[in-house]
Amino acid sequence: MSNGTNEKGRSKVSDKELMELIQSGDEKSFTELVARYQDRLLNFVGRIVTDQETAEELIQETFLRIFNQKQSYTPEYAVSTWIYTIALNLARSELRKRKLRRFLSLDFLKEESDVEIAGKSGGMGESLGPIIQKAIDTLPEDYRTAFILCDIQRLPYQQIAEILRVPVGTVKSRINRARAMLRDKLKPYKEIYYELSRGIPQTISLY
Amino acid sequence: MNCRGVSRRLSAFIDNDLSPGIRQAVEEHLQHCLSCKRQLGEYEAIVTAARDLPSLTVTDGFGERVAMAINSQQETKEVLGALRYRFTIAGAAFMVTSAAVFFLVGPPSTDVTSTYSGVQDSLLRQSPAAPDFWAHPETKVSSFPVPEGSIPQQAIDSKSVLRNDSTVRIEEYVLPDYQRVKETVDRKF
Numbered sequence: 318m319s320n321g322t323n324e325k326g327r328s329k330v331s332d333k334e335l336m337e338l339i340q341s342g343d344e345k346s347f348t349e350l351v352a353r354y355q356d357r358l359l360n361f362v363g364r365i366v367t368d369q370e371t372a373e374e375l376i377q378e379t380f381l382r383i384f385n386q387k388q389s390y391t392p393e394y395a396v397s398t399w400i401y402t403i404a405l406n407l408a409r410s411e412l413r414k415r416k417l418r419r420f421l422s423l424d425f426l427k428e429e430s431d432v433e434i435a436g437k438s439g440g441m442g443e444s445l446g447p448i449i450q451k452a453i454d455t456l457p458e459d460y461r462t463a464f465i466l467c468d469i470q471r472l473p474y475q476q477i478a479e480i481l482r483v484p485v486g487t488v489k490s491r492i493n494r495a496r497a498m499l500r501d502k503l504k505p506y507k508e509i510y511y512e513l514s515r516g517i518p519q520t521i522s523l524y
Numbered sequence: 525m526n527c528r529g530v531s532r533r534l535s536a537f538i539d540n541d542l543s544p545g546i547r548q549a550v551e552e553h554l555q556h557c558l559s560c561k562r563q564l565g566e567y568e569a570i571v572t573a574a575r576d577l578p579s580l581t582v583t584d585g586f587g588e589r590v591a592m593a594i595n596s597q598q599e600t601k602e603v604l605g606a607l608r609y610r611f612t613i614a615g616a617a618f619m620v621t622s623a624a625v626f627f628l629v630g631p632p633s634t635d636v637t638s639t640y641s642g643v644q645d646s647l648l649r650q651s652p653a654a655p656d657f658w659a660h661p662e663t664k665v666s667s668f669p670v671p672e673g674s675i676p677q678q679a680i681d682s683k684s685v686l687r688n689d690s691t692v693r694i695e696e697y698v699l700p701d702y703q704r705v706k707e708t709v710d711r712k713f
Contacts (some may be wrong), residue, residue, distance in 0.1 A: 347594075351587050359580045373582060380590045381597065445573040453574070467539075468574040474541070493535035499570050500563075 332396035339387050351380055354397075357470070358404050364465050365408040367454045375411060379404045394479060397472075401480045405462065412458060445506070452502040456495055463491035464499075525549045530560045534567050 330338070332353070338346035358379060363372035382403050390399050453461060459481075466477045467488075474492075478485045525546075530553045536542050537550050554561050 348587060348591070351590050355582045355586055356579065359582050363580045364577075369580065369583075372580075373586065376582070377586075377590050377593055381593055384594055385597075445569070446577055449570065449573045450577060464574070468571050469577060471575070474539075489536065489541070492539075493532070496535050496567055496570055500566050503566075503570065 333392050336387070336390055336392075336396050339384075340390070347384060350383070350396075354380075354400055357397075358400070361401065361465060361470055362404050362408045364450070364453060364469060365405075365458075365462060366411050371411060372408075375407045376404065378407055382407075395476065398476055398479045401466070401470075401472075402482075405480060409458070448503065448506055449499070452499050455502065456498055460491050460495035460498060463488055464495035467492045468496075525553050527553075527557060527560055530554070530557070531563060534560070534564050537564070538567055538571055 332350075335346050335350055335353075339350060355376060358376045359369070359372055362375050362379075363369055366372050366375065379400065383400060390396070453464065456464065462481065463477060466472050466480065467474070472480075474485050474488050478488045481488065530550050533542060533546065533550055537547065540547075542550065554564060
């Protein structure tokens with residue numbers, strides 16, 4: 318792949334090929350990488366820091382680091398793993414700063430979030446969406462990150478383990494625990510998600 | 525498999541991460557256990573709701589802001605690079621000048637005495653006609669002004685003020701007293 322790759326060709330190349338182009342100094346490939354990852358990272362970082370403005374700043378910083386440290390990427394890992402790891406480190410750093418500033422209540426029902434992450438949605442998720450988002454926000458950081466990477470980002474266990482730098486067994490355990498914690502937190506809303514669970518095709522439902 | 529065993533495998537069951545044998549055992553349990561089935565429904569509802577969460581999208585112009593941040597960073601780096609280059613050149617020039625001064629003029633002295641004499645020398649160099657202080661007629665010991673009458677005539681006559689004055693004092697005051705004391709002691713003992 319030469320530096321003269323055109324726009325169309327660039328959008329078809331794999332992440333690793335794109336990184337090779339970026340490493341060789343192709344700026345347009347970097348723009349393509351930003352376009353590929355900006356929303357994915359926002360859905361990851363945004364749900365960790367629960368504030369879109371801060372999340373965008375962190376993602377911008379993530380891309381700056383990617384650009385500055387492009388030569389440190391090795392094809393040993395997936396490009397996405399490398400990018401998620403950088404973003405996660407920045408998000409964790411932000412959370413540490415926040416912990417110093419304020420006390421976070423574990424009671425998500427009484428907690429007033431600074432900025433609500435809400436979006437336009439339709440269908441079954443409309444009523445449960447904001448509630449589950451608040452519930453996710455109150456999970457301990459390790460469980461929240463694992464849950465977001467698995468159930469929102471839809472990444473495989475192995476990649477989550479590489480991003481979090483923990484064994485796969487730990488990832489499975491955290492995801493299991495996070496789901497159990499969410500189930501406990503959502504008990505007051507049972508009616509809503511019983512209703513929802515009826516509409517899920519893969520659910521073996523008795524209701 | 526009992527309810528406890530099934531309950532802790534429900535998360536893996538949803539993710540299809542169980543071995544075929546265990547999966548079958550869980551499925552068989554779920555066929556007749558209402559409680560575990562309800563629990564599975566709750567887990568699936570949570571997972572589905574999380575997957576259906578509205579996708580967040582970056583605000584308009586995000587890509588441009590990233591590009592601007594990178595450009596601004598590059599410019600800052602260039603400016604800092606240029607400054608570093610200039611400081612390096614200036615530093616090297618200073619070092620060379622210092623080294624030249626050191627070898628041509630010599631090191632600055634740290635000895636107080638020599639520094640003092642150096643100052644004295646430099647003062648003398650500034651006024652080469654400066655007279656020897658002790659050689660000046662007004663400061664010469666021999667010509668120090670002595671008030672008239674302050675030295676007894678007897679002393680002046682003997683040409684040695686100190687010795688003759690002392691001799692006179694001994695002859696006039698000490699010896700008569702000594703004689704008197706000696707006579708008194710001789711009389712008594």
